Amino acid sequence: xxELKTPLDDRAVAALSAGDRVLITGHLYTARDAAHERLVKAxxxxxxxxxxxxxxxxxxxxxxxxxxxxxxxxAGPTTSGRMDPYTPALxxxxxxxxxxxxxxxxxxxxxLKKYNAVYFAAVGGAAAxxxxxxxxxxxxxxxxxxxxxxxxxxxxxxxxxxxxDARGGDLYEEGLRQYSQAGPA
Amino acid sequence: xxxxxxxxxxxxxxKLCRSANEVLGEDVLQALRAALDSEESPAGRxxxxxxxxxxxxxxxxxxxxxxxxxxxVVFLEVGxxxxxxxGDIEAAVNEGVRRGYVGGFLxxxxxxxxxxxxxxxxxxxxxxxxxxxPGDRVRVVVAPKGGGAENMSALRMLTPADGRDGVKAFxxxxxxxxxxxxxxxxVVGVGLGGTFEKAALLAKExxxxxxxxxxxxxxxxxxxxxxxxxxxxxxxxxxGFGGRVTALWVSVLTYxxxxxxxxxxVNVNCHAHRHAEAVV
Numbered sequence: 001x002x003e004l005k006t007p008l009d010d011r012a013v014a015a016l017s018a019g020d021r022v023l024i025t026g027h028l029y030t031a032r033d034a035a036h037e038r039l040v041k042a043x044x045x046x047x048x049x050x051x052x053x054x055x056x057x058x059x060x061x062x063x064x065x066x067x068x069x070x071x072x073x074x075a076g077p078t079t080s081g082r083m084d085p086y087t088p089a090l091x092x093x094x095x096x097x098x099x100x101x102x103x104x105x106x107x108x109x110x111x112l113k114k115y116n117a118v119y120f121a122a123v124g125g126a127a128a129x130x131x132x133x134x135x136x137x138x139x140x141x142x143x144x145x146x147x148x149x150x151x152x153x154x155x156x157x158x159x160x161x162x163x164x165d166a167r168g169g170d171l172y173e174e175g176l177r178q179y180s181q182a183g184p185a
Numbered sequence: 186x187x188x189x190x191x192x193x194x195x196x197x198x199x200k201l202c203r204s205a206n207e208v209l210g211e212d213v214l215q216a217l218r219a220a221l222d223s224e225e226s227p228a229g230r231x232x233x234x235x236x237x238x239x240x241x242x243x244x245x246x247x248x249x250x251x252x253x254x255x256x257x258v259v260f261l262e263v264g265x266x267x268x269x270x271x272g273d274i275e276a277a278v279n280e281g282v283r284r285g286y287v288g289g290f291l292x293x294x295x296x297x298x299x300x301x302x303x304x305x306x307x308x309x310x311x312x313x314x315x316x317x318x319p320g321d322r323v324r325v326v327v328a329p330k331g332g333g334a335e336n337m338s339a340l341r342m343l344t345p346a347d348g349r350d351g352v353k354a355f356x357x358x359x360x361x362x363x364x365x366x367x368x369x370x371x372v373v374g375v376g377l378g379g380t381f382e383k384a385a386l387l388a389k390e391x392x393x394x395x396x397x398x399x400x401x402x403x404x405x406x407x408x409x410x411x412x413x414x415x416x417x418x419x420x421x422x423x424x425g426f427g428g429r430v431t432a433l434w435v436s437v438l439t440y441x442x443x444x445x446x447x448x449x450x451v452n453v454n455c456h457a458h459r460h461a462e463a464v465v
Contacts, residue, residue: 019228034302061252062252062253062292062294063252063292064248064249064252064254064290064291064292065290065291065292066290067247067248067290073248073249073252073290073292074243074248074249074250074251074252074254074292075252076251076252076253078252078253078332078333079332079333079336079366079367081366101333101365101366101368101424101425102333102364102365102366102367102425103364103365103366103425121365121424121425123232123235123236123239123424124251124333124368124424124455125236125239125250125251125368125455125456125457126232126235126236126238126239127239127248127249127250127251127252128239128242128243128246128248128249128250129235129238129239129242131248132242145304146293146304146306147252147292147293147294147304148304161228161426171426171427172364172365172425172426172427174427175226175228175420175421175422175425175426175427175428176419176420176421176427177427178226178420178427179225179226179420179421179422179427179428179429180418180419180420181418181420182357182361182415182418182419182420
């Protein structure tokens with residue numbers, strides 16, 4: 001088990017390998033479909049982003065609302081592939097990690113190598129369990145997007161698995177190599 | 186005629202939206218426990234253990250088991266001896282969804298326009314499927330459907346010559362292409378026959394059958410077994426980390442179809458296989 005603190009530095013990222021189990025302590029920024037569209041539009045328009053991407057991790061999540069007395073509602077990962085078209089531009093600006101679930105495009109996997117960044121998965125649908133590791137939540141931007149607004153989460157030992165490392169390793173491909181008994185597609 | 190006030194349907198839908206999202210069915214829990222035994226991959230077993238723990242926390246603490254509390258898919262079976270009074274039945278269903286999702290702290294995941302994409306703020310409108318059936322009761326089923334698994338679903342109009350093998354190849358290919366995206370282990374609903382839209386609805390309805398219960402027709406049950414075996418040879422495993430349990434169950438529903446057609450629809454559901462029902 002690897003313990004990581006945010007913001008991530010290049011050495012810590014480079015040391016990660018597909019399949020590593022990691023506990024993250026520090027901050028994560030939430031963003032999913034609509035927030036990504038706005039972030040990339042802002043970049044294209046030459047505007048400042050609502051947070052500095054350098055060394056940060058984006059968590060693809062749209063949490064459910066917090067019940068009274070709780071920090072946040074359920075907060076498991078959403079499918080990452082939908083963010084693929086926006087991701088290389090964010091990695092180019094210094095984003096170091098992403099947390100979601102499911103496969104990334106070839107372009108994103110290449111960008112991870114080029115910019116020395118990492119893609120993690122959290123367990124999809126284990127949202128009530130994952131929420132236990134989130135100890136703080138504040139709004140950063142795009143409140144009008146509701147569950148899709150950007151929030152800064154404070155997390156303690158938030159459990160993830162490295163899917164794509166910065167050297168081209170891919171846990172999903174590795175899993176299929178090990179367990180597939182089916183013929184080629 | 187038995188009069189049923191639609192406010193009773195509103196109350197039922199409100200309650201069912203909450204319970205479906207917080208309480209995973211005993212059939213799914215049993216399937217997950219069985220998967221824990223049959224899964225060879227250590228990473229896969231760890232995931233399944235976490236899903237069981239997640240279900241316990243959701244039930245005991247009243248948290249949604251998944252943050253994607255879904256679009257509210259509502260099946261209404263209205264007895265033909267029922268007269269609905271007190272308002273518009275679809276408005277009553279939507280009011281129940283509004284109360285359940287707002288009052289129950291469930292996520293609002295509906296956008297008003299598929300291209301403009303502004304959140305409606307209360308998770309309405311519901312997707313409502315109504316059937317008129319014999320009797321004097323109204324059966325209400327709420328099946329919240331998450332977007333990640335729904336996006337992996339597919340429909341193809343096969344031709345009669347494609348036959349059973351063609352159906353199998355298509356269904357398995359849909360699950361293969363979905364890979365880790367729909368939060369495996371998945372539950373697969375298959376609609377076979379009918380027309381284009383009937384096949385899709387059958388696939389959704391197939392997801393309502395309890396896990397562990399095969400189709401009563403032995404030939405369809407055999408197809409379900411074959412599909413489950415082939416899907417679990419794919420090696421995708423829990424969360425796509427590699428393993429034996431890619432699907433917990435496959436349910437197939439069939440219907441008559443045109444002499445030229447063999448429609449097949451595959452509705453993929455995640456392990457958060459939610460539905461709850463009430464009779465009014």
